[in-house]
Amino acid sequence: MMFDRPLLRFVPRGTKINFMRGRFIGLATSAVLSVASLILFFHPGLTLGLDFRGGIVVEARTQGPADFNTIRAALSAQHVNAAGVQSFGGPDDVLIRLDTPPDSEPDHEARTQAMVDSVRHAIGTLPGAQVLRADAVGASVSKELFRNGMLALGISLLMILAYIWFRFEWEFAISAVVTLVLDLTKAIGFLVITHFEFDLVMVAAILTILGYSTNDKVVVYDRVRENLRKYRTMPLAELIDLSINETLSRTLGTSSTVFLAALPLALFGGASLSGFAWVMLFGIVVGTSSSIFIAAPLLLLMGEKRLRRDARPAARN
Amino acid sequence: MMYYSRLRMASVIGVCLIGLALCLPNVIRQPMASLPWRQIHLGLDLRGGSYLLLQVDMNSVTADRLRGLQDETRQTLLKNSLGYRNLTTSAHGVTFTPRTPEETQPDLKVLRAMPMNVPDEFRVEQAEGGQVTITLSAEAARQRAYDAVTQSIEIVRRRIDATGAIDPEITRQGDDRIIVELPGISDPERVKNLLGTTAKMTFHLVADSAIGSAVPPPGVEMLPMTDGQSKLPVFSHVDVDGADLTNASASIDQQSGEWAVNFTFDSTGAQEFGEVTRANVGKRFAIVLDNKVIEAPVIRTAITGGSGQITGGFSAQQATDMALLLRAGALPAPLNVIEQRSIGPSLGADSIRAGGYSLAAGFVLVIAFMALFYGRFGWYANIALLANLVLMTAILSLFEATLTLPGMAGMLLTLGMAVDANILINERIREEVARGRSALQAMQAGFERATGTIVDSNATALLAHVMLFVFGTGPVRGFALTITIGIVTTLFTTLLLSRMLMVRWYARTRPSTLPV
Numbered sequence: 001m002m003f004d005r006p007l008l009r010f011v012p013r014g015t016k017i018n019f020m021r022g023r024f025i026g027l028a029t030s031a032v033l034s035v036a037s038l039i040l041f042f043h044p045g046l047t048l049g050l051d052f053r054g055g056i057v058v059e060a061r062t063q064g065p066a067d068f069n070t071i072r073a074a075l076s077a078q079h080v081n082a083a084g085v086q087s088f089g090g091p092d093d094v095l096i097r098l099d100t101p102p103d104s105e106p107d108h109e110a111r112t113q114a115m116v117d118s119v120r121h122a123i124g125t126l127p128g129a130q131v132l133r134a135d136a137v138g139a140s141v142s143k144e145l146f147r148n149g150m151l152a153l154g155i156s157l158l159m160i161l162a163y164i165w166f167r168f169e170w171e172f173a174i175s176a177v178v179t180l181v182l183d184l185t186k187a188i189g190f191l192v193i194t195h196f197e198f199d200l201v202m203v204a205a206i207l208t209i210l211g212y213s214t215n216d217k218v219v220v221y222d223r224v225r226e227n228l229r230k231y232r233t234m235p236l237a238e239l240i241d242l243s244i245n246e247t248l249s250r251t252l253g254t255s256s257t258v259f260l261a262a263l264p265l266a267l268f269g270g271a272s273l274s275g276f277a278w279v280m281l282f283g284i285v286v287g288t289s290s291s292i293f294i295a296a297p298l299l300l301l302m303g304e305k306r307l308r309r310d311a312r313p314a315a316r317n
Numbered sequence: 318m319m320y321y322s323r324l325r326m327a328s329v330i331g332v333c334l335i336g337l338a339l340c341l342p343n344v345i346r347q348p349m350a351s352l353p354w355r356q357i358h359l360g361l362d363l364r365g366g367s368y369l370l371l372q373v374d375m376n377s378v379t380a381d382r383l384r385g386l387q388d389e390t391r392q393t394l395l396k397n398s399l400g401y402r403n404l405t406t407s408a409h410g411v412t413f414t415p416r417t418p419e420e421t422q423p424d425l426k427v428l429r430a431m432p433m434n435v436p437d438e439f440r441v442e443q444a445e446g447g448q449v450t451i452t453l454s455a456e457a458a459r460q461r462a463y464d465a466v467t468q469s470i471e472i473v474r475r476r477i478d479a480t481g482a483i484d485p486e487i488t489r490q491g492d493d494r495i496i497v498e499l500p501g502i503s504d505p506e507r508v509k510n511l512l513g514t515t516a517k518m519t520f521h522l523v524a525d526s527a528i529g530s531a532v533p534p535p536g537v538e539m540l541p542m543t544d545g546q547s548k549l550p551v552f553s554h555v556d557v558d559g560a561d562l563t564n565a566s567a568s569i570d571q572q573s574g575e576w577a578v579n580f581t582f583d584s585t586g587a588q589e590f591g592e593v594t595r596a597n598v599g600k601r602f603a604i605v606l607d608n609k610v611i612e613a614p615v616i617r618t619a620i621t622g623g624s625g626q627i628t629g630g631f632s633a634q635q636a637t638d639m640a641l642l643l644r645a646g647a648l649p650a651p652l653n654v655i656e657q658r659s660i661g662p663s664l665g666a667d668s669i670r671a672g673g674y675s676l677a678a679g680f681v682l683v684i685a686f687m688a689l690f691y692g693r694f695g696w697y698a699n700i701a702l703l704a705n706l707v708l709m710t711a712i713l714s715l716f717e718a719t720l721t722l723p724g725m726a727g728m729l730l731t732l733g734m735a736v737d738a739n740i741l742i743n744e745r746i747r748e749e750v751a752r753g754r755s756a757l758q759a760m761q762a763g764f765e766r767a768t769g770t771i772v773d774s775n776a777t778a779l780l781a782h783v784m785l786f787v788f789g790t791g792p793v794r795g796f797a798l799t800i801t802i803g804i805v806t807t808l809f810t811t812l813l814l815s816r817m818l819m820v821r822w823y824a825r826t827r828p829s830t831l832p833v
Binding site: 004005006007008009010013014059061109110113116117120130131132133134135136137138140141145148149151152155156159160163164167200201203204207208210211212214215216218219222223226246247249250253254256257258259260261262263264265267268269270272273276277280 | 362370372503504506509513653654655656657658659660661663664667668671672674675676678679680682683686687689690691692693695722723725726729730732733734736737740741744747748751766769770773774775776777778780781782784785787788789790791792793796797800832833
């Protein structure tokens with residue numbers, strides 16, 4: 001039958017790649033990338049999205065290519081001081097940004113809302129133009145959304161830690177969470193470099209790649225644990241290499257399917273989802289490689305003595 | 318592990334068929350009204366519409382209560398023949414100076430006996446300098462905000478219904494907030510204006526004697542006119558309250574040809590209105606809306622019919638909206654819009670197209686991948702994947718969940734992750750075959766060993782997304798919800814359905830080698 005046997009194979013059967021030999025290169029590369037990301041995080045820093053920064057964003061579609069001067073004139077006729085008027089998507093799409101008054105001022109919420117209406121009126125004066133989207137987030141709400149987003153991120157990390165701790169020995173849990181934190185810093189570095197706006201949807205993207213990355217580590221660790229019981233005398237470095245090689249085909253298979261699922265979203269998902277999908281794609285690559293090059297070496301460093309207590313005498317014999 | 322009883326098979330297939338049936342409401346019309354017909358709602362980002370987050374103005378709620386407390390304090394002290402000086406209300410509370418220091422203790426005693434709306438609503442204390450202060454507790458303020466939201470939701474709903482909005486969703490968020498979702502309304506300006514008005518209407522007598530005086534005498538307030546230029550002194554005492562209205566409508570006044578709002582009182586209001594107008598013929602009667610004087614006509618004759626007319630130089634829209642507001646009732650406190658998101662219909666349609674195409678493309682890519690790399694078992698995984706999509710849609714329909722753009726992304730990612738379990742099983746079977754196990758042993762070992770890993774890896778993802786659902790807001794919740802549901806359906810379709818397909822295939826053909 002035509003569809004019976006697989007036509008392609010990812011990894012040749014029974015690979016014996018010595019990943020642990022390159023462990024210091026892996027850890028060093030990761031450290032450099034993460035430090036660079038941290039520097040990027042402090043300077044120039046993340047581009048905060050509307051959710052977290054607060055403010056007004058209006059997307060409009062004009063008839064024919066957008067003429068910024070006409071739009072600016074229409075805005076100032078309504079006494080609106082736009083922080084930015086820029087093109088976005090197609091040539092007839094414009095994005096208008098406004099800063100909201102600080103929340104220390106009385107009536108700042110009402111003034112913010114009045115500003116949105118003024119922008120709408122201004123666009124209404126342009127022939128054939130229509131508002132595609134108008135979002136206004138007050139200063140107090142944006143602070144709150146940011147707090148909630150960070151809370152979701154922090155608690156999820158703790159829950160993952162708790163679960164791995166509960167299911168595996170603590171060496172596994174620590175290595176997994178350290179690796180996750182390193183993954184997280186790289187994702188932030190990616191956001192800074194690409195200028196994707198950091199908003200609630202990005203928090204969801206980051207949580208998803210953390211979940212995916214954990215998933216990947218759990219599979220490798222599961223195999224390490226199984227092999228620890230199976231090969232009581234094998235040195236840990238060898239045992240971890242064996243476990244990675246045994247699960248390599250699965251690791252690459254799963255990351256490919258998730259990658260393939262997210263790829264169309266990055267390419268055709270539209271402005272609001274493509275940033276999310278690119279972060280996903282980046283996260284899949286980072287999460288998959290960190291299982292092999294970071295989480296496994298860390299486990300080796302931390303577990304060398306403890307996890308192989310009975311292996312040493314056997315090795316000497 | 319390698320045996321599926323008829324009952325088990327029937328239930329797995331049954332669940333899939335029920336899932337398929339539950340998806341139907343999304344694609345066909347309801348054949349009978351008696352049939353439960355639940356379907357997925359499209360989020361505002363997909364169908365276009367507006368989202369408003371309103372917050373009760375706490376300062377105003379507190380100020381209202383403090384003003385009431387000041388009144389009660391004055392009355393309580395007078396009733397007990399106790400004196401006071403400098404009775405004032407600030408943002409923090411009510412303060413006064415007792416007539417003599419000896420009266421401080423009796424003052425505290427009678428004031429502490431004043432009725433409270435909630436336990437420990439306020440505290441009466443002796444402050445520095447011999448003053449007595451009455452302060453509201455934070456808990457009481459919170460309770461008031463909560464009550465204000467409860468009352469407001471009903472009024473907000475009435476006001477929005479009157480605008481003819483279709484399927485508005487009005488829900489409470491937290492203690493002091495209301496979420497208003499208006500599908501199909503991409504410009505919420507009118508709704509915002511309607512909700513931004515408290516619409517508290519009162520009738521006061523005009524203090525003609527105080528006209529022109531710089532400082533109003535006690536019991537008289539200077540209120541601005543709606544033209545915003547002049548002020549009019551009116552007695553603070555509310556003679557008739559707009560809360561006693563039963564109906565209001567806009568019409569053109571026959572004599573002047575101007576737009577007017579006609580109103581009708583209930584029996585209490587009609588009686589009060591009749592009495593006041595009878596006793597004050599020839600005086601001016603101010604109609605005050607939200608602390609602004611709309612007009613102050615002279616009372617020509619006693620109005621006993623319980624109905625009246627307001628002509629304030631309205632436009633047609635103003636008259637209609639004012640009648641609407643009076644019919645719907647006054648809000649207990651002003652509502653501020655603190656977040657607004659509105660999406661035009663064309664953008665929503667663009668998003669559906671982009672999301673739909675991506676979903677389809679991702680699905681096809683994953684199916685092709687599984688078929689190419691895993692052969693027959695890959696196709697079984699694909700059948701499970703299709704069932705997964707059906708079950709996800711079914712559960713979302715059953716909950717009448719709202720599908721948002723991030724929700725669609727969540728579905729797509731679930732499909733990518735869902736095959737992981739199948740890949741784990743297949744890879745395990747391959748390994749066992751490579752170790753020289755028989756077909757049966759390899760499949761058995763594959764199922765057994767992979768199950769623990771599958772549960773472990775899905776449990777971590779489940780935890781992360783449940784947290785995201787609990788702590789997230791807005792679109793992120795939709796994303797977390799679809800992934801959470803997706804993980805559950807994934808476990809079902811891979812651990813039961815695709816495995817069943819593999820086992821059935823084995824039982825049917827008894828192969829000596831596996832297609833891995």
